[in-house]
Amino acid sequence: MAKNDHNQTLHDPLDALLGYQLRRASSVMMADLSAALRETGLRPVEASIMLVIESSPGCTQSDVGRLLAIKRANMVPLIAGLFKRDLVYRAPVDGRSQALFLSPAGEAMAREAHSAIDRHEQRFQALFEDADVSKLLAALRQIRTLG
Amino acid sequence: MAKNDHNQTLHDPLDALLGYQLRRASSVMMADLSAALRETGLRPVEASIMLVIESSPGCTQSDVGRLLAIKRANMVPLIAGLFKRDLVYRAPVDGRSQALFLSPAGEAMAREAHSAIDRHEQRFQALFEDADVSKLLAALRQIRTLG
DNA sequence: TATTGTTATACTCTATAACTATA
């Protein structure tokens, strides 16, 4: 409930909409994550790519794109940016794919990213009991199944 | 859990991150909402603006922007687009603001939007018990308070 | 001084189509 300059009460007709609340909550968390990662120089999408490569060394950029729902075409400048900063390196798998690995600098950067992400996640998860966080995550995974 | 072409197991290191699951779930629902609204010719953001004007006739475009977290500068082409389609009309409040109202065509369009949104919401809310939908909405509102 | 509506602009994100080389 809010009021405008002319004393008109503005109530939010979207308040009970799952899609709307999801979008607004997601936008709040994304902004906080951006801020948390600021000092690392990584954007959220770059940090997520680094963590995927860290957990699956040798995966291809198409693999990463499929996992994170990023189109192949959009992966190109993202991986190129990480490569140019010497955070990842590539090794040929076959004539068309290249395996991705974190460089030593990339490993260090991944540790910084983990630390920033953990602090950021903790800030929000602290709003809930542990069991409720699990239920929330389960609900969000359920929603994703309809995509 | 997924496998790539070279039998490498790809597990998702972001699976337990609230921010990530929120973003992915939100993106699934937004895509579904876009599709649900397609035949009305409204984009999600336009539909949400229409519903706010419907529920608070006479509000200004700055009011709408504040409620929906849309910057004043970005409201201009949105309201102009609805105005050009004769879905909303404006009446001067004072020298600088104009009150917004739905035209008869806008009221009809709002009913179509409600119907499409209801079907879309039902598709997702049907994944859960009613009490769990309420808990989910409450959790998302909690997350928004940290923004 | 602060606010409304506006213009101009830029940057990010996402999407598509088309090409090459390889499998």
Next chain:
DNA sequence: TATAGTTATAGAGTATAACAATA
């Protein structure tokens, strides 16, 4: 034929700065 990586490009979405008119 299908896939990996790439280029080019277009469309959203979002952000800031600045201005005129008004409160």
